[in-house]
Structure formats: structure tokens, C-alpha cells
Amino acid sequence: KQEVTQIPAALSVPEGENLVLNCSFTDSAIYNLQWFRQDPGKGLTSLLLIQSSQREQTSGRLNASLDKSSGRSTLYIAASQPGDSATYLCAVAPGDTDKLIFGTGTRLQVFP
Amino acid sequence: DAGVTQSPTHLIKTRGQQVTLRCSPKSGHDTVSWYQQALGQGPQFIFQYYEEEERQRGNFPDRFSGHQFPNYSSELNVNALLLGDSALYLCASSFGTGWTDTQYFGPGTRLTVL
Numbered sequence: 001k002q003e004v005t006q007i008p009a010a011l012s013v014p015e016g017e018n019l020v021l022n023c024s025f026t027d028s029a030i031y032n033l034q035w036f037r038q039d040p041g042k043g044l045t046s047l048l049l050i051q052s053s054q055r056e057q058t059s060g061r062l063n064a065s066l067d068k069s070s071g072r073s074t075l076y077i078a079a080s081q082p083g084d085s086a087t088y089l090c091a092v093a094p095g096d097t098d099k100l101i102f103g104t105g106t107r108l109q110v111f112p
Numbered sequence: 113d114a115g116v117t118q119s120p121t122h123l124i125k126t127r128g129q130q131v132t133l134r135c136s137p138k139s140g141h142d143t144v145s146w147y148q149q150a151l152g153q154g155p156q157f158i159f160q161y162y163e164e165e166e167r168q169r170g171n172f173p174d175r176f177s178g179h180q181f182p183n184y185s186s187e188l189n190v191n192a193l194l195l196g197d198s199a200l201y202l203c204a205s206s207f208g209t210g211w212t213d214t215q216y217f218g219p220g221t222r223l224t225v226l
Binding site: 004034036041042043044045046049089091099100101102103104105 | 116145147153154155160170200204214215216217218219220222
């Protein structure tokens with residue numbers, strides 16, 4: 001059974017810091033991995049999608065890496081801003097179903 | 113181009129009642145998935161509809177049922193509501209059933225069961 005874990009559960013940093021969010025999954029047989037952002041009480045916004053054959057994806061100040069063999073992904077946020085404050089969710093698409101399996105998220109607060 | 117829309121935004125029901133939530137997919141999308149997100153948790157997959165049929169189902173009881181219409185919009189029905197059904201219900205749409213496209217999520221419906 002695929003399980004997704006995110007560490008840390010919460011993070012509070014001053015503006016300008018570079019930070020890393022971690023995601024681990026137990027079964028390496030995945031189609032892809034996505035990182036989402038969720039603002040309080042809102043839906044999900046997809047940030048980055050990494051196909052199983054890829055190692056990383058970049059979008060602006062965000063960079064996500066994927067190491068399938070070790071079951072790990074990291075989301076790197078450069079020069080954090082207060083507007084980055086949100087919950088970040090990692091999700092994998094397992095190889096044998098069409099559903100997404102999510103971690104419980106990392107709640108990020110960036111203070112001025 | 114409208115994204116995924118869901119209605120209503122908020123809903124309050126009492127135990128034992130029935131509820132229907134609605135979702136319209138992003139233009140050009142034909143697949144709809146439903147997720148339940150309890151407070152402080154990640155979303156959990158309920159089921160997916162494609163070509164008006166339920167294709168995949170997560171670990172949810174039969175009280176949870178759905179429907180997809182010819183215009184690809186979808187409904188989620190929950191019968192005999194329990195307190196534990198209180199959650200944010202998210203709808204996601206995509207094109208086809210492959211995993212090369214990003215899923216687009218709606219803003220969700222917040223269901224409170226008293």
C-alpha cells in the first residue's frame with residue numbers, strides 16, 4: 001500500500017530564506033509526482049509535476065526533484081516571501097490506479 | 113476560460129440527512145475525480161468518473177455515490193450523513209485517464225455535519 005509522508009509538518013521562517021520541503025513515498029512504482037499549494041479553506045493549485053522519467057522540474061523560485069529509487073522528492077523554495085505562506089502538499093500517482101495519493105502537507109509560514 | 117467550479121461553497125447538514133455536491137470540470141476536460149479532505153489531513157480519493165461511469169473507487173462506503181452527466185459535470189451524493197463526513201470536498205478534472213496532464217482542482221465545498 002502506497003503511503004506518502006511529508007516532513008516537517010510545519011515550518012516558520014523569516015522572509016528571504018531558502019527552504020526545502022520533503023516528501024517520501026513507500027512504493028517507487030509511480031507515474032508522476034506533483035506538488036500542490038493550498039491556501040486556508042481553499043482548493044489546490046498545482047505547482048510542479050514531475051513525470052516518473054524526470055529528475056526535476058523548475059518554475060520560477062520553485063524547484064522540485066524526484067528520486068524514485070529512494071522514494072523521495074524535495075521542493076526547494078528560493079528567497080521565500082510572505083506570500084508563500086500556505087500548506088504544501090505532495091501527491092503521487094501510483095502505477096496501478098488513476099487516483100492521487102496525498103501526504104498530510106507541510107504548513108509554511110513566512111514572516112516579514 | 114473557466115476553471116473547475118463547485119457548488120455550493122458551504123453547506124450545513126444534520127446527522128442522517130442526505131447531501132448532493134456539484135462539480136463542473138474545466139473546459140475540454142472529460143474526467144472528474146472527487147476527494148475528501150478532513151481538517152489537517154491530505155485529500156483522500158473517493159472515486160473517479162469517465163464516460164459517465166465510475167472507473168476507480170477509494171476506500172469509502174456505499175453511502176458515497178456519484179454521477180457524471182453527458183456534459184461531463186458530476187455530482188457527489190452522500191446518504192445518512194455522519195459527523196465524520198464533515199470535510200472539504202474537492203473535485204478535480206483532467207482530460208482522459210492518462211497521467212501526463214496536471215489535474216485541476218476546484219475550490220471545494222465545505223460540508224459541516226451537526
